[in-house]
Amino acid sequence: RTMSKASGLLEAGLYDIVLVEAFRGVETALRKRIIEAGGFVGKAPVRTMLEQAEKLNAITRSTREQIHDLRVLRNKVVHENAPMTRDQAESVIDTARSIITSLEKGSTSADSSPED
DSSP, rough: OHHHHHHHHHHTTHHHHHHHHHHHHHHHHHHHHHTTTTOOOTTHHHHHHHHEEEEOOOOOHHHHHHHHEEEHHHHHHHHHHHOOOHHEEEEEEEHHHHHHHHHHHHHOOOOOOOOO
């Protein structure tokens, strides 16, 4: 649902809001993944959730890095008013979908290769 909304925002040309909405979907999927792995997140910030997910071996290193990179971009756009292009917004949607799929599959750090 969140990703459908992000796609609609893309078509409306609201590229910065695409990023915020897509990240919301990632954050929700991350919270769910941590809970499924036996953790508790409450209202923890994403950085804390990433640390907990890693401790629980609930995500792959690659997924963790993708979420971190998306968070950094979101912070630049939201807090520094960095501009977003349509190409960047499309890439954000693709990346967010990939992350959400990985989190929903329940891939763990034990599943990833050392190169991840």
